[in-house]
């Protein structure tokens with residue numbers, strides 16, 4: 001399992017910048033062009049920053065984001081057990097404006113007309129190239145949710161993260177925390193299992209008699225299988241009840257009732273003592289590309305993600321529009337790419353995309369062999385963490401997609417307190433590379 005050492009892993013974790021900075025085109029040169037970027041998360045903010053940083057100041061870059069700040073999902077599970085506060089993972093766009101000269105517009109992108117991005121305010125922004133990085137949206141219908149507005153997912157960090165933390169603090173001891181996991185692909189493959197571990201750890205210490213019931217739509221643990229199996233069956237023995245292969249059929253979020261089938265049998269959990277004693281219903285609904293990708297016609301009918309060319313992240317459907325981050329898929333529809341939907345990968349994709357756009361403005365073709373990498377630290381308790389990493393390389397012969405470089409993939413051999421400390425260094429690097 002542990003095919004690479006921790007030291008090697010930390011080197012890989014910083015590899016993307018080095019790989020792309022070595023590209024011959026990325027010398028500062030005053031290229032003319034207008035790029036509008038929608039979405040100020042890990043994908044969009046990185047793209048805006050690097051277009052200006054590498055573009056030599058000639059590229060006019062406008063970042064459109066509907067919120068004044070970005071609250072990072074990365075590390076947000078640590079807010080639930082009070083290890084972190086939300087301000088520690090909240091980022092503004094001041095550095096992008098003042099250090100890199102990005103124009104930041106707070107607003108909602110709603111459509112495109114020719115080479116103009118339309119905003120909800122009624123104004124529009126002209127572009128030569130448009131990058132969209134709108135993240136994810138939820139398919140509530142697929143699991144029979146009656147009241148989507150009441151669903152507590154905390155899978156987009158912000159007010160819901162605090163709501164879930166408060167519900168956990170206030171839950172009656174002896175009650176259950178029910179967590180559903182959607183079918184892959186979804187945002188952050190190890191994330192739900194990480195949440196289950198942190199909640200279990202918290203329940204053991206603070207809510208005697210409580211347990212977490214995990215209803216997983218997948219046939220088994222999706223990422224770091226060995227690590228999370230051990231965590232569920234040894235570290236958190238008796239506190240985690242794990243059910244794979246579950247199909248959720250009905251949810252009443254306000255009433256905290258959920259109906260699902262498992263092995264052909266239907267079961268309903270409710271707050272009643274004989275029906276699961278549901279204290280908290282934390283539903284992670286099935287996921288799709290962010291709504292804007294559908295509005296712009298980037299997602300083909302019947303599909304869920306926006307297919308792109310893996311060399312440029314240009315849409316396979318609409319020329320001149322690029323899609324990066326969780327919303328894209330390269331190039332197999334609906335399966336996502338070989339690349340996970342992670343913030344680290346979104347940051348790496350943004351650099352490949354920015355490089356390809358700068359080359360296009362300079363009249364060149366894209367880098368024919370881009371590489372990206374992803375790393376993920378997963379806290380298993382309030383003081384230990386595990387990690388997972390992989391590097392991806394473009395493979396023209398394999399459906400022109402990004403494939404994991406075999407020797408690069410690795411996982412921590414065990415959750416440790418050293419890993420837990422290093423998690424904050426890794427995150428600080430990624431946050432700085434994106435927002436500072």
Ligand SMILES: Cc1cc2nc3c(=O)[nH]c(=O)nc-3n(C[C@H](O)[C@H](O)[C@H](O)COP(=O)(O)OP(=O)(O)OC[C@H]3O[C@@H](n4cnc5c(N)ncnc54)[C@H](O)[C@@H]3O)c2cc1C
Pocket residue numbers: 038039040041042043044064065066067070072073074075076077107108109110133134135136154155156187188191290292324325326327341342343344345346375376377
């Ligand atoms: C609990 C949890 C833990 C995670 N842990 C990790 C981890 O350890 N490592 C890791 O790499 N990844 C992790 N992730 C995954 C990571 O957060 C996502 O993959 C990442 O945020 C994707 O970046 P993005 O830019 O595609 O989308 P986002 O970061 O979601 O950004 C999208 C932005 O677009 C904006 N937007 C959307 N539509 C519009 C519009 N129409 N107009 C204007 N603005 C718009 C949104 O407001 C948002 O700011 C975790 C996720 C969760 C939920």
